[in-house]
Each structure stands twice: as C-alpha cells, then as structure tokens.
Amino acid sequence: MRADVLKGHLDALLLAVVAGGPAHGYKIVEDLRLRSSGAFDLPEGTVYPALHRLERSGLLASRWTLASGRRRRVYRVTRRGRSTLARQRADWARFADAVQAVLA
Amino acid sequence: MIERYLAELRRLLGGGPGGARLLTEVEDHLREAAQRLEREGASPTEAEGAAVTAFGPPDELAAQLAGEQAATAVGWSSRVLMAALAGFVPVYGFVENFSPPAPWPSAEATPAHLAWKLAAAEYLLLGAALVGASAFLLARGYRPRPGGPPGLARGLALAVSLSALALAVGVVVGTLEVVQRNALYRDLGVADPLTPLELTLATTWVTLLGVSALAAAAWSLRRAFAARPA
DSSP states (O other), X not given: OOHHHHGGGHHHHHHHHHHTSOEXXXXXXXXXXXXXXXXXXXXXXXXXXXXXXXXXXXXXEEEEEEETTEXXXXXXXXXXXXXXXXXXXXXXXXXXXXHHHHHO | OHHHHHHHHHHHHOSSHHHHHHHHHHHHHHHHHHHHHHHTTOOHHHHHHHHHHHHOOHHHHHHHHHHHHHHHHHHHHHHHHHHHHHHHHHHHHHHHHHSOOXXXXXXXXXXXXXXXXXXXXXXXXXXXXXXXXXHHHHHHTOOOOTTOOOHHHHHHHHHHHXXXXXXXXXXXXXXXXXXXXXXHHHHHTOSSOOOHHHHHHHHHHHHHHHHHHHHHHHHHHHHHHHOOOO
C-alpha cells in the first residue's frame, strides 16, 4: 500500500500499535507491518516524526532505556491517548460501515 | 553505510535537542534492523544497505521533523505571545489606578507629545492582540501535513512575529508616555504621582513581557523558515 494513502491514518495506527504495550520505534514498525500482514510497509523513518508529534500532543509518553548497549526510546500510550484511540476506533468503524454499505 | 546515513541526517538536521534525539533513535533502529537481517543470512554490507533503504531518504525524514518542529515552535510562540498580552493587563490597570487624575481640564487638552504616544501605544497593543489572538487560534488547530509545504507555519510565524513586534513597540511607546506624563505631573505639582519604584517595577515587567514575546517569535520564525518540503 502506498505510504501517502496511510498518512491520514498513521497517528491512529501508531496509537493502536503502542496501545498493545510499550515499544520502541523498530518494534512499532515491525508490529505495524505484521498486524497489517505486510500491507502497511511504509518507509520506516516516517514513523519517528509522527511518534514525536503524538508525544507532543500528549497522546504518547516516552523514556530512554538501554538495550544491547544502545540508548533506546520506548513509547507508551497515555490515558489521553487511550481515550483518543477509542474515539478514533469508533469513528473508523462508522466510516468503514458506511463505505461498505455503499460499495457492497 | 549506517554511519554515512547518520552523518547525512546529522548534517540535514543541524543542531537542537529534537535532532539529537531523532539521531539516537534512528541509529538504534538501523542497527537493530541490520542485526536482524544478518541473523537471516545477509552479509553485513547487504544488511546495512537494506536497513538504510527501508528507512527512507534522510532528506525526507529531516523535512518531516523540521515541519513538526516548526508547528511546535509556532504553537508555543503564540502561547507566549498571548501570555505576554495578558500580562500587560494588570500593569495597565495598575498605572491607570495609581496615577492621579490629569491636571488638564479634558482628554483633548492632553499635551501633544503625550497624546500621540498614548494613541500609538493603544493602537499597537490592540493590533497585537487581534493579530496575536488570530494566530493563536489558527496555531491551535494547525497540524503540518507530513512532507508538505511549510507555508502555513511560515505565515503563522510571521503573524506571531508581527504581533510580538507591535507589542514590543507598543510597550516602548507606552512606557515612554507613562514616564513623561509622570515627570510632567511632578513639574506641575500634581499630588502623589507614581513613585520611581512603582515606575521601575512596571517598566521592568512590561519589558520582560515584550522581550519574551519577541524571543519566542524569533524562535518560531527560525524554525518555520528552516523547514523545507520533502
């Protein structure tokens, strides 16, 4: 799937992936790819500005950890992020139902 | 290959804490990706090459981060501006409440060198408030399009800067008017004009407000004009 198709939905997708448990950038990209069965195979670097934006918006929080001798930034969803994700899931379900009803 | 990629990204990002953090995250990502590919049978060179390719071009990443940083800078500078404008209100109230009534019979009789300064300060501060509030409201809803042109961020940064400049000039002209009016009151023997301590406190406070607004505006301008579309 083309990366530009994902752009409007990237924030919600990242929130959904991180809601599964704290994760660093590489794992988030991997989970996104696995959970979409390879459909969301975007340039991996594009997730970092989005993660930073979500953190600045208060939807994600992060902290440094140490792994394999390297500093690693691990992200988790905040309470506000969870409520935003719940709202986005509901919006998406309504949208998908409506599209399905028209296309079917 | 990873080192070369990081060096190029470092050059594109320039300084700043956001860039340093991104570089650390990118290095961790690329090394983990390369290690995984090596475990799957790729040679070290192939693994690094594939990791870098999958990550995407560094100029695109740098442009996206710059866009995000510009949006953040514009948001914060508009908040600082609104706080500075709000901080001006108590000083205005203080000066107006603690200054004795004018010794001249009507507002129209105000000496010309004070009247124009008062009018200029009021118009400048009103303009700063209107432009600043508009920029603040627009900045609240502004989300940069990844890799998109930074035109709106630049426009907002310019509006915030214009407003901060109007605030700063308004503060200078207004302060000058208050100081000169107070001196004239003393010369005319008006009872209880503002004391030097009161004048110093008020002047220091409004100067701090003006400088803060200007500094924040300069920061947002720098960020907004550093951003380039991917």
